[in-house]
């Protein structure tokens with residue numbers, strides 16, 4: 541008898557499964573995809589969209605259309621609760637969806653500090669789609685007056701965001717400022733060469749880098765740091781690290797230290813074999829994985845194979861995370877920094893390589 545497969549979140553790790561919904565339906569199963577938007581935005585190009593290098597259509601996949609064209613059902617909603625015993629997903633709208641097999645790819649959310657007062661003009665780097673709203677608002681205000689945009693976070697997302705806001709503001713009528721609050725040290729988890737190259741590109745674009753410690757609170761347009769440093773800004777964009785949704789822990793499922801759904805080498809929940817997962821929302825038991833899209837993309841074929849195999853009572857395949865990955869930061873103004881193993885380059889070529897890879901990725905799944 542046919543089973544009901546639910547894809548919870550249409551993110552990067554579900555791309556191949558979502559492209560093969562018709563094949564799963566042909567086997568007699570039904571497929572439902574649940575996501576908060578009709579589109580999934582490719583995060584690798586998000587900062588570029590903020591900087592006006594890409595338009596929303598360049599960086600998003602029409603998941604609702606894709607699912608429905610293949611005979612699946614799309615539900616525009618968010619999962620808020622999981623019941624693994626009765627095999628139920630509870631949605632924000634109050635609806636309940638039952639499953640025989642579920643795969644989670646609900647990504648991660650930005651750690652938000654204490655915010656008092658107005659939340660207006662406070663953005664986070666996720667969800668990616670909101671970066672377009674941030675872009676429009678920054679453009680509008682910077683057309684009327686000088687603005688200060690504070691980007692908080694010293695990791696790749698913060699560096700990319702600051703560089704791309706600088707690109708956006710370079711076209712503004714009034715001379716404006718981008719301040720990157722990079723924790724205690726910019727890109728502290730990366731090799732010294734990458735730190736130096738990134739710093740140089742950002743500073744050449746006019747980004748002021750402050751290593752003033754960690755943000756403790758935001759009150760209206762005022763930022764406070766644990767070093768005692770205080771600053772005012774017109775816009776704030778938070779890139780202060782990410783964590784998976786709390787619903788895995790709340791459901792009593794095994795999780796990693798970050799709250800991510802613990803999965804074995806088959807990308808399967810050890811206690812509930814009808815639960816799979818990929819991307820930022822999982823904790824891979826064999827070895828902790830960086831929260832980068834590269835792993836979500838690498839998980840795709842195994843996740844598709846294993847979901848289909850489980851539906852058909854066939855053998856599962858183990859996931860191999862592979863070796864070091866190519867890392868490229870888009871730091872705005874068509875400049876980037878690239879690293880693969882010991883090899884590093886920076887400047888226009890690094891950006892062009894990233895742009896080419898990202899556009900190819902979009903093209904592949906658009907088709």
Ligand SMILES: Cc1cc2nc3c(=O)[nH]c(=O)nc-3n(C[C@H](O)[C@H](O)[C@H](O)COP(=O)(O)OP(=O)(O)OC[C@H]3O[C@@H](n4cnc5c(N)ncnc54)[C@H](O)[C@@H]3O)c2cc1C
Nearest residue numbers: 549551552575583584618619646647819820831832833834
């Ligand atoms: C600004 C920025 C730039 C980045 N650049 C790169 C890069 O260049 N290269 C790289 O490898 N990594 C990059 N990353 C990291 C990368 O974003 C993540 O590792 C990647 O997005 C993980 O993919 P995912 O599919 O797990 O999550 P996501 O891309 O977040 O996708 C999750 C999907 O699930 C949906 N969803 C969320 N919550 C729910 C819910 N409750 N119910 C149902 N659906 C839900 C979302 O709408 C989304 O469609 C970047 C991150 C940021 C923030």
